[in-house]
Amino acid sequence: MNEHRHTPVLLKETLDILAPRSGGRYIDATLGGGGHAEAILQASSPDGQLLGLDADPRAIERVRQRLAPFGPRAILVHSNFRHLEAVAQAHGFQQVDGILFDLGVSSYHFDEAEQGFSFRREGPLDMRLDPTQGPSAAEVVNTLDEDVLADILYRYGEERRARRIARAMVAHRPITTTTQLADIVVQAIGRKPGARRHPATRTFQALRIYVNDELGALEAALPQALRLLKPGGILVVITFHSLEDRIVKHFLRQESRDCICPPHSPVCTCGHRAQVQLIHRKGLTPSPDERARNPRSRSARLRAARKR
Secondary structure (H helix, E strand, O other), X not given: OOHHHOOOOOHHHHHHHHOOOOOOEEEXXXXXXXXXXXXXXXXXXXXXXXXEEEOOHHHHHHHHHHOHHHHHHEEEEEOOHHHHHHHHHHOOOOOEEEEEEEOOOOHHHHHOOOOOOOOOOOOEOOOOOOOOOOOOHHHHHHHOOHHHHHHHHHHHHOOOOHHHHHHHHHHOOOOOEHHHHHHHHHHHHOOOOOOOXXXXXXXXXXXXXXXXXXXXXXXXHHHHHXXXXXXXXXXXXXXXXXXXXXXXXXXXXXXXXXXXXXXXXXXXXXXXXXXXXXXXXOOXXXXXXXXXXXXXXXXOEEEEEEEO
16 A cells, blocks of 8 residues: 555644654654655655654554655654653653654554454454564454453453453353454444444444553653653544543643642642643544545544643
């Protein structure tokens, strides 16, 4: 697939907030298809620099071709963003002007079957962003007991029928392909005629998040990002479901307050001081025009803050 088919979400809003400039130094913690990275490098010409990370080694190679025209201005590293601070320090990217997280997985993961992210395409049930790290989705669904599977589906997919789906998974083992799992989910909970959402959507989301420990990585990375920003530097985070957004919203609101003591405390004892100023208190969502052009953007929300 041509790398330029990837459509970056909330691109104009991201650039308006980051305001990339010549001489600026930026980190894209989730390269994906490279659309945001390319735009940041273009806007920061002629000598802005960008450090890009991605947990998927295939993404690094794909984006390396896309960003080749920028030469040494673009530094790409295969790494999960849970290691953001160590990677940034290793490449001299401390006190940076802006950091972007575009969470979830890119369009490529849904459009290509090899890594098993899509229930619409036949492929191995893998779902690992980095195929060298941790158990695959197939190992998860074929080895964990019903109670644990139900908890994963409920916690990470907010799937109300988690117990029924988990029971069906156990009954149909071994499960080895994406379409096999999707069919099992449909058989377990049915499919309403005309429904926009496929019945397996939440199941696949939950397994992907669990396999890649996406929420744990996000919780680990956000404090690192603040430490790497210089005063006045901008943090932008684009989320695609409520679990991610809840973590980001809570973190930014907490770091925008001087005191985080319990509400009924008579005096402040926490010693906490605000590190950021919120840029958009409720976040930004795609315009109707963007949602029409790119349906995958419809659940996106952008939150941003400026370091004090």
